[in-house]
Amino acid sequence: MTWTARPRSGTARAPGAESAGTVNGARATDSQAAAGQREVENAVVHARGLTKSYPGHDAVQGVDLTVRAGEIFGFLGPNGAGKSTTISMLCTLTPPTGGRAVVAGADIRTRPRLVRARVGALFQHSALEPDLSAARNLYLRARLHGLPRRTARVRTARALETAGLADRADERVRTLSGGLRRRLDIAHVLLHAPRLLFLDEPTVGLDPPARAQLWQHLRSLRAREGMAVFVTTHYLDEAEHCDRLAIIDHGRIVAEDSPERLKSRLGRESVRLRTDDDSRTSDVLREELQLAAGHGPDGLLTVPVTDAGASLPRLCSLLSARGVRVHEATSATPTLDDVFMHHTGRRFD
Numbered sequence: 001m002t003w004t005a006r007p008r009s010g011t012a013r014a015p016g017a018e019s020a021g022t023v024n025g026a027r028a029t030d031s032q033a034a035a036g037q038r039e040v041e042n043a044v045v046h047a048r049g050l051t052k053s054y055p056g057h058d059a060v061q062g063v064d065l066t067v068r069a070g071e072i073f074g075f076l077g078p079n080g081a082g083k084s085t086t087i088s089m090l091c092t093l094t095p096p097t098g099g100r101a102v103v104a105g106a107d108i109r110t111r112p113r114l115v116r117a118r119v120g121a122l123f124q125h126s127a128l129e130p131d132l133s134a135a136r137n138l139y140l141r142a143r144l145h146g147l148p149r150r151t152a153r154v155r156t157a158r159a160l161e162t163a164g165l166a167d168r169a170d171e172r173v174r175t176l177s178g179g180l181r182r183r184l185d186i187a188h189v190l191l192h193a194p195r196l197l198f199l200d201e202p203t204v205g206l207d208p209p210a211r212a213q214l215w216q217h218l219r220s221l222r223a224r225e226g227m228a229v230f231v232t233t234h235y236l237d238e239a240e241h242c243d244r245l246a247i248i249d250h251g252r253i254v255a256e257d258s259p260e261r262l263k264s265r266l267g268r269e270s271v272r273l274r275t276d277d278d279s280r281t282s283d284v285l286r287e288e289l290q291l292a293a294g295h296g297p298d299g300l301l302t303v304p305v306t307d308a309g310a311s312l313p314r315l316c317s318l319l320s321a322r323g324v325r326v327h328e329a330t331s332a333t334p335t336l337d338d339v340f341m342h343h344t345g346r347r348f349d
């Protein structure tokens, strides 16, 4: 679907909406137009055909993306796939060479200042001044946003509270741990209460407990502030925390859905068995359940099923009732790494 960005006081329209009349099908066209309009209005990012070409090289090739208000949206892809370029365009740091995007209700081409006023972005490099205190960093940033002194003080105190840093307010940034500094980085870009927060690999350099704490912090921020988070990561376990994911490869979106649906769509669930009689097991499964079992590379009998968790106990009790002894039984479901491999031909990291 293509769409027209909403003019300042107008409405977004799906294609064909203008031609809706009283002929058959007009109502369907109207309702499609209304659904398309609702999708644009409920989205904090609505990009269609977003493109960035450099001389002799297309970095991003017609990307369609929809990020809904309040969701944590993960953006994955191999190195050089186009993640940073896409984010730069959505944050209005890089102009697109084609396509459209409305971010936080404003068109990135025609209202870039409004987009910037409504989003927060945290890239790899911290903007914190290491020799100033946590509170001073936040206060100065709030003033840079044009907030009056009193409001800046109130926002600073609130941001420190939200980041769990109220008791470290007067400590110099360079003395804080990596995890606390990242929380302060995030507080820094949230001072102007953005509707959408872009985070480019926010947990790089943090140890596993600090990574887990940062994700906990992001979830509570989302719950408290209701903002959406658009995040890139090179960690699979973090991708699992996202409400939805998009995978980009060679500048194109190759998959977009919730982690669960992306995995289940691969349809490669299986139960793996070690028994005292694999031949009889295969016969029982084929004759009674029409399941085709075969030996996997590890020598275990692999049985493709649609729901591995539910199938495992059923298969075990059936085999036991038929006199087969099951020594080992495991269920295997596809991982996000399998999803990534399927769509990009590469392992996640």
Ligand SMILES: Nc1ncnc2c1ncn2[C@@H]1O[C@H](COP(=O)(O)OP(=O)(O)OP(=O)(O)O)[C@@H](O)[C@H]1O
Binding pocket: 054, 057, 058, 059, 077, 078, 079, 080, 081, 082, 083, 084, 085, 086
């Ligand atoms: N200014 C530029 N001029 C020319 N090519 C560029 C420019 N910026 C990025 N590219 C190219 O565009 C492609 C996408 O780069 P981009 O940085 O968006 O990828 P990425 O997915 O963020 O990669 P990484 O995970 O390594 O950061 C790459 O092939 C890169 O070399």
